[in-house]
Structures are given as structure tokens and as C-alpha cells.
Amino acid sequence: xxxxxxxxxxxxxxxxxxxxxxxxxxxxxxxxxxxxxxxxxxxxxxxxxxxxxxxxxxxxxxxxxxxxxxxxxxxxxxxxxxxxxxxxxxxxxxxxxxxxxxxxxxxxxxxxxxxxxxxxxxxxxxxxxxxxxxxxxxxxxxxxxxxxxxxxxxxxxxxxxxxxxxxxxxxxxxxxxxxxxxxxxxxxxxxxxxxxxxxxxxxxxxxxxxxxxxxxxxxxxxxxxxxxxxxxxxxxxxxxxxxxxxxxxxxxxxxxxxxxxxxxxxxxxxxxxxxxxxxxxxxxxxxxxxxxxxxxxxxxxxxxxxxxxxxxxxxxxxxxxxxxxxxxxxxxxxxxxxxxxxxxxxxxxxxx
Amino acid sequence: xxxxxxxxxxxxxxxxxxxxxxxxxxxxxxxxxxxxxxxxxxxxxxxxxxxxxxxxxxxxxxxxxxxxxxxxxxxxxxxxxxxxxxxxxxxxxxxxxxxxxxxxxxxxxxxxxxxxxxxxxxxxxxxxxxxxxxxxxxxxxxxxxxxxxxxxxxxxxxxxxxxxxxxxxxxxxxxxxxxxxxxxxxxxxxxxxxxxxxxxxxxxxxxxxxxxxxxxxxxxxxxxxxxxxxxxxxxxxxxxxxxxxxxxxxxxxxxxxxxxxxxxxxxxxxxxxx
Amino acid sequence: xxxxxxxxxxxxxxxxxxxxxxxxxxxxxxxxxxxxxxxxxxxxxxxxxxxxxxxxxxxxxxxxxxxxxxxxxxxxxxxxxxxxxxxxxxxxxxxxxxxxxxxxxxxxxxxxxxxxxxxxxxxxxxxxxxxxxxxxxxxxxxxxxxxxxxxxxxxxxxxxxxxxxxxxxxxxxxxxxxxxxxxxxxxxxxxxxxxxxxxxxxxxxxxxxxxxxxxxxxxxxxxxxxxxxxxxxxxxxxxxxxxxxxxxxxxxxxxxxxxxxxxxxxxxxxxxxxxxxxxxxxxxxxxxxxxxxxxxxxxxxxxxxxxxxxxxxxxxxxxxxxxxxxxxxxxxxxxxxxxxxxxxxxxxxxxxxxx
Numbered sequence: 001x002x003x004x005x006x007x008x009x010x011x012x013x014x015x016x017x018x019x020x021x022x023x024x025x026x027x028x029x030x031x032x033x034x035x036x037x038x039x040x041x042x043x044x045x046x047x048x049x050x051x052x053x054x055x056x057x058x059x060x061x062x063x064x065x066x067x068x069x070x071x072x073x074x075x076x077x078x079x080x081x082x083x084x085x086x087x088x089x090x091x092x093x094x095x096x097x098x099x100x101x102x103x104x105x106x107x108x109x110x111x112x113x114x115x116x117x118x119x120x121x122x123x124x125x126x127x128x129x130x131x132x133x134x135x136x137x138x139x140x141x142x143x144x145x146x147x148x149x150x151x152x153x154x155x156x157x158x159x160x161x162x163x164x165x166x167x168x169x170x171x172x173x174x175x176x177x178x179x180x181x182x183x184x185x186x187x188x189x190x191x192x193x194x195x196x197x198x199x200x201x202x203x204x205x206x207x208x209x210x211x212x213x214x215x216x217x218x219x220x221x222x223x224x225x226x227x228x229x230x231x232x233x234x235x236x237x238x239x240x241x242x243x244x245x246x247x248x249x250x251x252x253x254x255x256x257x258x259x260x261x262x263x264x265x266x267x268x269x270x271x272x273x274x275x276x277x278x279x280x281x282x283x284x285x286x287x288x289x290x291x292x293x294x295x296x297x298x299x300x301x302x303x304x305x306x307x308x309x310x311x312x313x314x315x316x317x318x319x320x321x322x323x324x325x326x327x328x329x330x331x332x333x334x335x336x337x338x339x340x341x342x343x344x345x346x347x348x349x350x351x352x
Numbered sequence: 353x354x355x356x357x358x359x360x361x362x363x364x365x366x367x368x369x370x371x372x373x374x375x376x377x378x379x380x381x382x383x384x385x386x387x388x389x390x391x392x393x394x395x396x397x398x399x400x401x402x403x404x405x406x407x408x409x410x411x412x413x414x415x416x417x418x419x420x421x422x423x424x425x426x427x428x429x430x431x432x433x434x435x436x437x438x439x440x441x442x443x444x445x446x447x448x449x450x451x452x453x454x455x456x457x458x459x460x461x462x463x464x465x466x467x468x469x470x471x472x473x474x475x476x477x478x479x480x481x482x483x484x485x486x487x488x489x490x491x492x493x494x495x496x497x498x499x500x501x502x503x504x505x506x507x508x509x510x511x512x513x514x515x516x517x518x519x520x521x522x523x524x525x526x527x528x529x530x531x532x533x534x535x536x537x538x539x540x541x542x543x544x545x546x547x548x549x550x551x552x553x554x555x556x557x558x559x560x561x562x563x564x565x566x567x568x569x570x571x572x573x574x575x576x577x578x579x580x581x582x583x584x585x586x587x588x589x590x591x592x593x594x595x596x597x598x599x600x601x602x603x604x605x606x607x608x609x610x611x612x613x614x615x616x617x618x619x620x621x622x623x624x625x626x
Numbered sequence: 627x628x629x630x631x632x633x634x635x636x637x638x639x640x641x642x643x644x645x646x647x648x649x650x651x652x653x654x655x656x657x658x659x660x661x662x663x664x665x666x667x668x669x670x671x672x673x674x675x676x677x678x679x680x681x682x683x684x685x686x687x688x689x690x691x692x693x694x695x696x697x698x699x700x701x702x703x704x705x706x707x708x709x710x711x712x713x714x715x716x717x718x719x720x721x722x723x724x725x726x727x728x729x730x731x732x733x734x735x736x737x738x739x740x741x742x743x744x745x746x747x748x749x750x751x752x753x754x755x756x757x758x759x760x761x762x763x764x765x766x767x768x769x770x771x772x773x774x775x776x777x778x779x780x781x782x783x784x785x786x787x788x789x790x791x792x793x794x795x796x797x798x799x800x801x802x803x804x805x806x807x808x809x810x811x812x813x814x815x816x817x818x819x820x821x822x823x824x825x826x827x828x829x830x831x832x833x834x835x836x837x838x839x840x841x842x843x844x845x846x847x848x849x850x851x852x853x854x855x856x857x858x859x860x861x862x863x864x865x866x867x868x869x870x871x872x873x874x875x876x877x878x879x880x881x882x883x884x885x886x887x888x889x890x891x892x893x894x895x896x897x898x899x900x901x902x903x904x905x906x907x908x909x910x911x912x913x914x915x916x917x918x919x920x921x922x923x924x925x926x927x928x929x930x931x932x933x934x935x936x937x938x939x940x941x942x943x944x945x946x947x948x949x950x951x952x953x954x955x956x957x958x959x960x961x962x963x964x965x966x967x968x969x970x971x972x973x974x975x976x977x978x979x980x981x
Contacts, residue, residue: 016733075776128967135775136930138720141920145916147963154956205489213469213480220467223429224537225455225484234490254639268783275780280516291711312795318787325780326767 006165029283045181053185053253053292057287057312058148060246061250061342062274064239067087070279071208072235075128077141079330081103081148082122082240083247084262088152089157089259090168090248101160107171115244122240129233140306145267152259164258168251176253192286195242196347200280202238211235272321287332295320380443382407382545382575388437389421397423398434399599407442409575410567412607413588415596416489421579424596425547428577429461430454442544447577456485458544462534462551464579470523474514475523478505478536502542512536512566518562528559535566538603546576552585556591587611627665642933674819674828684953687820690831693884693945694951698837699945701844702906705899706917707924707936708851708891715868715931718775719768719933722782725918727755732896733739733797736804739901745807752901753894760893764886776827790914799911804904810836835890840902848937855933864888868931869980927969929979 022052065079096102105113129140152159153318169179176183202208208229213221218228252259260266268291277288300313328334381404390398398420405411413421427434428441430451438447445452447572456478469477482501507520512532517525523535531551538546548567552560560582567589570576580586588609595603595616603616610616652658675686683689710724731752738744742809746925763785771777779891811966813832863884898915903909903917921941928939943962950958969977 013696127598128970134719135718135779138776138779139926141918142722143926143966145965146919147960147966149958150963153955156531156956202492205493206488210480211478212472216469216471217467218432220463221450221480221484222429223455223461223467224481224540226489227450227452227453227479231489234876264919268787269640271780271783272787300623313792313794314791315788318784318791319788322781325777325784329774329777329780349510 031148033193034263036193040182040185049181050187051293051297053188055286055289056188056255057246057250058270058273058292059289060195061243062190062244062251062285062289063195063199063282064243064272065270065274066277066282066285067239067242068235069286070273070281071203071211071215072232072332074126074129074137074232074235075141075270075271076137076142076239076269078122078125079239080267081145081262082118082125083241083250084152084257084266085121085148086114086118086244086247087251087257087261088165091116091165091249092158094171094348095167096165098165101120102156102165104119107173111248114248115241118244118247119237119240123237126236126240130229130236142264142267143281146264149259149263149267152262159259162259164256164261164288166256166296168255168257184253188253191245191249193261194246196282196286203282207231207234207285249306269317272317276321276324276331278333281333284331284333291332336342357486357606368431378500380406381440381443382409383577384440385424385428386440387454388424388427388434389419390427390432391435397599398427401437401599401601403594403601405577406544407575408590409572410578410590411592411594412578412580412590412608413594413596414580414583418598419596420552420599421596422549423575423599425461425549425579428454428547429459452484458542459505459536460540460543460545460551461547462538464553466527466530468522468530468533468535468537473519473521474525474533475505475518475532478508478540481537481540484509494495499586508536508539511539513562527554528556531555531559532562535563539570545568545571545573546574548576549579550579551580552580552582564589642865644659651840663739673698673862674822685821687831688821688952690818692948694831694837696834696945696948697941698841698944699906699948700941701841702899702902702940703920703944704848704894704937704940705844705902707921707940708848708933709895710921711925711928711931711933711936712888713866713892716864717768718883719782719966720775720779721791721892722918723763723778724782724792724892725914726786726900726915727756727759727803728903729793729891729909729914730789731894731905731943732804732900732913733793733802734897734898735901736802736874736904736909739804745805745810748804749898749901752897756897756900757890757894759779761886761890763893764889768889770887786914786918790911793914794911801908801910802904803908806900806905810839814838821883836905837973840905844902848933851933860884860887865903882922907980926966926976929976932980935976935978 022193036052039052045053060081061083064082065076068074068079090110092101093103093105093113094107095104105109120205125141125144129137129296132140150190152164153162155161171178178184178187203212210221210226214231216227221228221231250261254261273292275284275288276291277286278284294316295313299316303313303316328338330337363441383403385403385407388398388403389396389400400409401420401424403424413424415421428445429441430449430453433447438445440446441454441457441459442455444507446457458506469480472480479501482504486501509515512535514529514532514536518527519545522530525533531554535548535551536550545610551567552563564585565580567576578586578590587610590607593603593605593607594601594612595610603610603613605613628778671690675683680686703872706724706728710721712726713719713721734755735748735752738748742748742751761781768778768779771781812835814835816831816833818831819828820831823829855865863880867881887970899911899917899922903913924939924943926939927942928937929933942965946962946965947958952960954961
């Protein structure tokens with residue numbers, strides 16, 4: 001595959017990490033984490049859930065795509081579908097406004113079952129596309145994603161067709177009502193942070209290292225003893241786990257799910273998010289998601305405010321995406337890296 | 353020059369002691385090809401090759417460009433399977449096994465055009481090769497310097513004299529260093545038999561000397577097949593030679609016999625290839 | 627590379643001649659099964675169905691209609707997918723804007739039809755417009771990122787987002803129907819019996835003339851493409867490029883010309899298909915992704931980069947959609963994807979694809 005990966009990942013480094021260096025290395029992300037944890041003290045519920053919460057969830061699902069595309073070279077468009085399936089399953093096994101379909105199992109049964117089903121689906125999709133190479137993945141996964149979309153649209157007995165489901169409450173446990181905005185925010189933040197750290201960690205663990213090997217040189221990987229197909233499928237399974245958790249959180253946040261949740265447009269949007277953010281580093285997924293959510297929330301109004309037709313929102317998204325792909329294929333991360341490298345080289349030169 | 357430094361410890365559980373190896377070796381050949389053919393569409397790249405190599409034997413496969421030498425290696429490793437015929441590795445029929453299964457059984461190879469992970473460091477390249485033939489390929493746990501694998505990585509890098517560039521990305525290495533790294537990858541784990549595809553191609557005379565030293569210093573139980581255009585290298589590191597022409601074997605013998613053979617002289621050594 | 631190529635070339639023509647006979651002798655069971663299936667289908671089509679049979683499988687009229695609609699829809703899918711598969715095979719560019727080109731062609735054909743009043747002229751116009759857009763895409767964008775297949779595909783994705791929004795802007799969200807010209811209006815009688823009246827008279831199938839004509843045109847285009855690929859120099863170059871990427875570098879500067887040509891031609895075909903689609907059904911918002919997906923599935927099922935594969939895939943998908951619509955309505959679209967999944971699982975390179 002030919003997207004330019006900026007491989008900063010010094011995966012070879014042995015971890016003899018002394019704490020102070022570790023903190024210095026991750027200063028920015030620790031600071032960001034601290035800000036996010038303290039955010040509820042200052043932010044409104046709208047900002048908390050509809051901006052930051054939504055960003056974190058979309059970021060998680062985009063992260064699962066980034067993991068496959070960035071480390072494995074497999075641009076899987078089926079990740080939004082995995083999330084959507086998990087969301088549907090939590091509604092079917094858990095609670096919704098439709099007692100004729102929902103089984104109203106307790107959350108601690110429904111959630112794992114939903115995740116298992118979604119991961120099984122994601123793994124199967126991986127098994128179908130992992131045997132083919134590179135660019136075929138996009139075609140196959142896009143076709144699978146649309147198959148799921150049409151299934152949800154046409155099936156009424158499980159997916160309730162066009163209407164989907166509403167009133168899907170987050171559960172109450174540990175004495176906390178996770179439906180309340182602040183509690184839900186922390187739940188989302190916990191899982192988003194966890195998946196971010198896990199992906200970062202795995203990228204330097206043997207599994208992730210080998211995955212990057214299959215991206216760069218699958219034939220050589222076979223010739224040093226790796227089962228490339230099995231490795232790819234395992235990567236799909238892991239990515240599906242992240243996407244599935246994201247999907248459940250998405251349903252709890254929006255309180256509804258319908259075919260559009262994992263529709264073709266949503267699938268494409270997720271790819272846009274991941275690419276705009278940058279496939280070179282896990283943080284890219286969240287950056288892309290933030291840009292997307294802000295545009296989604298405010299662009300319509302601001303377009304109208306400057307006298308443009310608010311309905312041309314998609315054109316703006318498409319053009320922005322094109323600009324990124326044409327001029328900075330490694331996304332916002334790439335922009336930032338080049339910018340900071342230039343800044344560094346300038347400050348390095350100036351004293352002389 | 354290269355001392356006869358021993359190979360790193362091996363994790364491969366298959367055959368742990370030399371004694372066992374020899375016991376198995378006594379029962380058959382390391383590599384045995386029977387009637388192997390390989391066609392590409394209407395073209396026959398290999399026709400009815402029957403070849404056996406003893407454990408620990410070192411053999412050169414010589415022939416002009418297009419004689420089918422690399423195709424032969426590819427059929428042995430499974431990079432692409434033969435159209436017909438069978439391949440046995442230490443008595444086991446591996447004809448239908450995928451490449452990685454053969455590698456895990458102790459077969460190794462190098463590539464004529466270096467097929468390395470260009471974006472990764474030397475250490476990571478060797479690490480991946482060691483990981484590929486050990487447990488923990490799917491491990492999520494990070495490694496530490498005291499890990500057995502990490503130790504064998506260090507000694508493999510030392511074996512091919514790449515200590516000074518351990519942390520450099522492979523893409524930045526000189527051609528000769530990349531060739532050395534190819535060999536290090538092939539020595540990872542517990543190799544029982546190695547296929548070298550033109551390891552000396554593009555090397556300087558000095559580097560060729562290093563290469564010969566590394567090859568002759570390999571433990572005696574490790575056999576290999578070497579494809580090489582450079583007669584000086586090839587005939588100095590092997591005990592037997594197979595000559596190929598147009599996808600067929602036409603002569604087998606000791607280096608001395610081959611050098612003396614008039615037909616070989618005419619077809620190959622004198623034919624402007626030597 | 628020293629992979630030994632270049633000797634012991636088996637005589638190709640002799641091989642091709644008796645390939646069929648050898649295949650039958652090699653797989654007698656498969657051959658027999660296929661023969662029986664063919665006879666059964668012929669019986670289904672031409673014989674009047676016994677009453678018990680109709681009780682189980684529904685009326686013959688439904689079946690025959692689904693069959694004919696499926697085949698003609700397959701012709702339409704072929705027109706769209708043929709360009710898609712050529713572009714993919716030669717340039718490794720998954721043109722996600724292909725559906726937009728289809729829709730654009732439909733709209734341009736509609737406009738041209740309104741202006742000139744000629745249905746045939748509208749094809750020429752739509753072909754020209756889409757070919758121009760396709761050539762422009764290749765010249766202005768993809769030429770600069772040759773070999774970067776993912777990046778090219780992402781660009782086509784961005785373009786398709788912009789195109790579809792702009793088309794909504796210009797033509798709105800309403801469906802547009804392209805009128806069938808008078809000389810193609812009305813049904814054609816066929817010798818196929820669909821039912822027996824109580825009086826004992828046979829009822830024969832009447833089928834829309836325009837659909838038959840368009841299907842024949844699609845077949846002619848397909849045969850023409852096959853001939854062009856196999857009998858002309860440019861066609862040889864294209865096939866060589868699809869089969870062996872390294873061949874392309876040998877062509878040097880001409881490779882760019884070849885790419886532009888193929889992209890323009892594929893886009894033009896999609897544009898013409900837009901008019902066909904507008905005549906068969908209608909063109910509207912959302913049809914772009916519908917036909918993009920149809921092309922994806924057709925090409926995955928048939929085999930990437932293969933024109934006969936596209937034809938076979940289009941036929942299978944067209945039939946499965948129409949039969950799905952008649953026999954298990956709720957899952958019509960899903961049935962198509964089930965076929966795709968089965969093909970992928972058993973033969974990842976597609977039915978007629980090569981590794």
C-alpha cells in the first residue's frame with residue numbers, strides 16, 4: 001500500500017524506561033488526559049457529551065481502523081459496521097422501547113454477548129479479506145459494510161428496518177446511573193483512554209511489531225516463519241473489540257440506533273476521519289474525530305452565517321478531505337510533524 | 353575475521369540436542385525433491401527435478417541465468433509450490449505446507465534481492481526473524497533486554513558484524529550490510545538447512561571474504577544449498593555441486609569434478625558467465 | 627530475476643482447441659451436472675409449467691419476467707462494471723467515483739435528450755462528457771500519484787463525495803426518468819409460453835422492446851471490448867499491463883496515454899450506462915452508491931480486471947437481484963452479498979480472476 005507512513009515507531013527499543021523519561025515522552029498526552037478528566041468541572045453537558053464524548057467514541061472506532069490500516073496496511077471499511085452491529089445487539093439483548101424485539105437481559109450479560117457477536121463478525125470479515133492483498137481490502141470491506149446496511153434496512157424481525165430503535169438506556173451499576181451526562185462522559189473517557197493506551201502499547205509489543213512486518217513485507221514474513229493470514233485475522237479481531245465497545249457507547253450516548261448509524265455514509269465518514277487525522281499514530285484517529293464533530297456541529301450554522309448554502313456541507317467535507325489526501329497524505333499528524341520539524345530546524349539554525 | 357562464534361541459543365522445541373538431530377539425520381535426507389516441475393502458463397521453469405541433499409551437506413547449484421535455480425529454491429521453501437512432484441524436508445512431506453510451516457521446521461532462506469523490512473532497524477529485523485520461529489508471535493507483552501530472544505538477537509547481529517548499526521533503519525544500510533543482514537535473518541532460531549540465493553551478489557572482495565568465513569564457520573549440522581555466480585565463492589564453501597540448464601539437472605559431482613568437466617567448461621565456465 | 631522463463635513454450639493454440647474436451651474428461655461429474663442444469667433451465671423457460679409445479683414455485687410468468695429482467699439488468703451492470711474492472715486491473719485504482727460518473731452520465735444524457743430530442747445522441751453526449759471527466763481525473767490527479775494505489779483510491783472517494791453533493795445541488799433530489807423513444811416503445815412478442823388459458827390457448831411472453839435492444843447493445847459492446855483487447859495493439863498492451871505490472875514500465879511514456887485512454891473509456895461507458903439506467907428505472911440521488919456497490923460486487927464475484935469476469939458477475943448479480951425480488955423479497959439485496967461472500971470464501975480471486 002502506498003500511503004506514506006511516517007514510521008516514528010521505534011519498535012525496536014527495549015523498554016528500560018525510567019519513569020521520568022516516560023513522563024517527559026508522554027507529557028503532552030498526560031496533560032491532555034488531565035484536562036479531559038477535569039473537564040466536567042467547567043464544561044456544559046452539551047460540550048461534555050455531544051462534543052467531547054462523541055469525539056472520543058468516533059475516535060475509538062476510527063482508532064480500530066487506524067490500527068488495521070496504519071500498522072497492518074489493511075484499510076478495512078467494516079469497522080463502523082462492527083460498531084453498528086454491537087450497538088444493535090446491545091439493543092436486541094438489552095433494553096429499548098420495543099419489547100417485541102428487545103430481550104431486556106441485564107447489561108452484564110447483554111454487553112458481553114453483543115461484543116462477542118460483533119467481534120466474531122469483524123473477525124469473519126477479516127478472514128474474508130485477509131487472504132487478498134492491499135487495495136482489494138477496501139473493495140471487499142465496503143461491499144460487506146453495505147450488505148449490513150441493506151440487511152438492517154430490510155430486516156424488521158431483528159433490526160426493526162428503517163426505524164431502528166430508540167430509548168436505549170445506559171445501565172445503572174456500582175450505584176451510578178451511567179445515563180447521567182457526567183457519568184457517561186467518564187465511562188466513555190475511560191474506554192477511549194484504555195483503547196488508546198492499549199493500541200500504543202501493542203504497536204511496540206511482538207504482536208504489533210510483527211503486524212507492521214506483514215504490512216511492509218508479507219512475503220518475507222512468511223519466509224521467517226509467520227502465518228501472515230492468521231496474523232492479519234488476529235489484528236481484525238483485536239480491532240473489532242475496540243470498535244464493538246465504541247459501538248455500544250455510541251448507542252448509549254445517542255439513545256437510538258438506525259440503519260444510518262452504520263450506513264454507507266457513516267462508513268465513508270469514518271475513513272475520512274481516520275485519514276484526515278492521520279494513519280501514522282493512534283492519536284490521529286481522535287484528532288480526525290474532533291475535526292469531524294466540530295464541523296458536524298457548527299459548520300452548518302457558520303456556512304449559513306457567512307451567506308453560503310448550509311446544505312453544501314458534504315462538499316466542504318469532501319473538499320477538505322481531498323486537500324488532505326493531495327497535500328498531506330499522512331493527515332493532520334503529518335502536518336504537525338513537518339511543521340514542528342521545520343520549527344526545530346529553524347531554532348537550531350538561528351543562533352549561528 | 354570471523355571467529356567460529358556459536359549460534360545463539362535456540363527456542364525451537366523440535367529437536368533439542370545434536371544427538372537427536374544426527375539420529376534423525378541418519379534416517380534420510382535433509383532435502384529430497386522427487387520429480388519436481390514448475391510451469392508458468394506455457395513455460396516450464398523446472399522440469400522433473402530429482403535431487404537429494406544429506407543433513408549437513410553443503411551444495412552449490414550452478415547454472416546460467418534462467419536455468420531455474422531460484423525457482424528451485426522457491427519450490428523448496430513454498431514461496432510458490434511445484435506444479436507436480438514432491439518435496440521432503442528431513443523425511444517429512446512438506447509439498448503442501450505453507451512457507452511459514454516449513455520455516456518453523458528449520459528450513460531457512462535468503463533472497464537474491466534483499467527482502468528486508470526497510471523501515472525497521474537492524475535489531476527489529478533480526479528480532480522479527482527470531483520471533484517468527486519461536487512462541488509468542490501473537491504476544492501482547494513487551495520484551496526486555498534479558499529475554500532469551502533479545503539475547504539471541506544481539507549475538508546474531510554480532511555474528512554478521514552489524515553491531516555498529518544495530519539501531520539504524522535498514523533502508524540506510526550499505527548494500528553489503530544488507531546482504532549480511534539477510535544472512536542473519538536466515539540464521540535466526542534453530543536452522544537445520546539454509547538456502548542461500550546469490551549471497552555474494554554485489555559484494556566487494558573484502559565482503560566476500562567475510563561471507564566465506566561466515567559460511568564455513570556455520571555449525572557442522574547445518575547444511576545448505578547455495579546459488580552463486582561467483583565460482584570462487586561457490587566452490588570454496590561446498591562439497592558438492594549440481595549443474596542446472598534450462599530447468600533440468602544435467603550434472604552432479606564434487607567441485608573438482610565439475611571444474612574439470614569439459615561439458616560444463618563449454619556450457620558455463622567458458623560461456624562468459626564465470 | 628532469474629526465474630526461468632523463456633523456454634519450452636507449449637503450443638498455445640493447440641491447447642486452447644481441446645481444452646473443453648479435456649475438461650469434460652477430467653471432471654465428468656461436474657460436466658454432467660452442468661449439462662443437466664442447462665437442460666432443466668431450458669425446460670423451465672420453454673415448456674409450459676405443470677400445475678403442481680406452479681403451486682410450489684409460483685406462476686411461470688413471474689419466473690420468466692425475473693429471468694428476463696435479471697439478464698437485462700445484468701447487461702446494465704456489465705456496462706458499469708466493465709469500465710470499473712478495466713481501470714482497476716490496469717491502474718490498481720479502485721475508482722470509488724465510478725458511481726458518480728454513472729449518475730453524471732445519466733443527468734447529462736437527460737439534458738441532452740431534452741435539448742436535442744434524440745435518444746441516441748444523448749448517449750454520444752453522455753459518453754463524451756464522462757470520458758472528458760475521466761481523462762481529466764487521470765491527467766490532473768492520478769498521473770501525479772502513480773503507484774500509490776491507496777492514495778488514488780482515497781482521492782476518488784473525496785471526488786465522489788463532492789460530485790454527488792454538487793449533483794444534488796444542480797438536479798435536486800427528485801428522480802428523473804429518461805423517456806424511451808417512440809421507435810423502441812411497446813412490447814415484443816416472444817415464442818415463450820408463460821401460461822395456458824382455460825380455453826387451451828397459449829399465452830406468449832411480451833417483453834419491452836427497449837430492454838431487449840439495450841441488452842443486445844450491451845452484449846455487442848462486451849464482444850467489441852473483448853475483440854479490442856485481444857486483437858488490437860492497444861488491447862494487447864492493456865492486457866499485458868493487467869497481467870504483469872512490470873510490463874508497464876517497458877512501455878515508457880506511452881503508458882500515460884494508455885492510462886488516460888482506459889480511464890476515459892471506462893468513465894464514458896459508465897456515463898452511457900447512466901442513460902440506460904435512467905431508461906430502465908430512473909436516476910436519482912443515491913443511485914451513485916447503488917451502482918458503485920453493484921460494480922464492486924460484480925467485479926469481486928467475476929474476478930478483478932477481467933472483462934469476461936465482469937460479464938459473468940453482472941449476469942449473476944442481475945439474476946440474483948431480480949429473483950430475490952420475486953422469491954424472497956425481504957432479503958433481495960442481501961442475497962447478492964451472500965453470493966459475494968461465498969465466492970470470496972471459496973475463490974478469493976473471483977470466478978474468472980487470476981492470482
